[in-house]
Amino acid sequence: MSLIMDLHSAAKHHLKGCKRSSSLRLAANILAVDCGLKPCFLYDSGAEDVLQLQSYLQELHHIGFIQGPLHIVNMAGTILILSVPRVASYLVMLLHTGELHVVDVSATLRNPEVLAQDGLRTIQAQLSDLLTHLTPYKSELPGTISVADIPSPEWNLCTIFGFLLHYPVVYWFDTTRNFENCLSFTPLKHVTVETTCATIGLHKLPLYSFTIPESVYHTVQLFLEAWTESLRRTFSGQHHFRDLNVTMETVILPAVSL
Incomplete structure (x- = not known):
């Protein structure tokens, strides 16, 4: 109870x-990044600037809730909290293997389709630039809460955030035309991952939530299964969370915001 009061x-x-x-849900998501269950958390709970969030994370470390180091990034007004070593390791793996699972959902398409190779090369270059920005923060000491602004000219942030959040499949659309997509009334596999944060007794905490168009699901099914198994292995190596629950259902929505 004392810990919960401290978090509040x-x-x-x-x-x-x-x-x-x-406040407990926010703290649990940050703990999930700190203990390695996910490399990044997109913070959209308020209008705080990165310095306010930095002081908050420093207090979480002071009371012994997190170990750190953690890094706070501002990209085009969106704040993300991430573990640089884990994100950097993931980006290096993606760039080394070239195994990027990207779905083109541009509004000009009749149906979603796997992104063409030219588009993948552009994204690889952007991920390489992102890795360059993050590399100086890879060796921070425990307890360090660093902050940075990362410029993202011409980046499709929906795609970049998808990789940072470690989604197995991410979306891309042609931002030179518009910011609409072709996912309306399209059958989607909706994957959700929930858990219980045993450290603070918080149930049904969403760890991941993403969709995959049914039309391309067969091309990524094996990779999704491998991603899920990797998550289960990571989950078994920590003690803050228990009762991992992965579900998938088909949904059809009149509009999908990305």
Whole structure:
């Protein structure tokens, strides 16, 4: 109970407008990054700047809730909290193998389709640039909470965020035309991963939530299965979370925001 009170107090002190009901969920997501269950968390809980969030994470370390180091990134006004060693390792693997599973959902298409090779080469170059930005923060000491702005000119942030969040399949669309997509009323496999944060007794915490168009599912099914098995192995190597639950259902939505 003392830990829960400390977490509530930290959120109230550093994050203006953070509701008590959401403070534990926020803390649990940060803990999931800290213990390696996911490399990155997209923070959209408020309008805080990175320095306020930095002071919040520093207090989480001070009370012994996280170990760090963690890195806070601002990309075009979107804030992400990430473990640089894990993100960097993942990006190096992607660039080495070239195994990028990207689905083109541009509004000009009738149906989603696997992105052409030219598009993949462009994304590889962007991921290489991102890795260059992150590399100086790979060897920070435990407890360090670093911050940085990363310029992202001409990047499709939907795609870049998908890789940072470690989705097995990510979306791309042609931003030179518009920001719409062709996913409306398209059958999608919706994958959700939930768990219980035993450290603070928080149930049904969403770790991952993403979709894969049924029309391309057969091309990525084996990779998704490997991704799920890797997640289960990582899960078994930590003690903060228990009861991992991976589900998949087919959904058809009138509109999909990316």
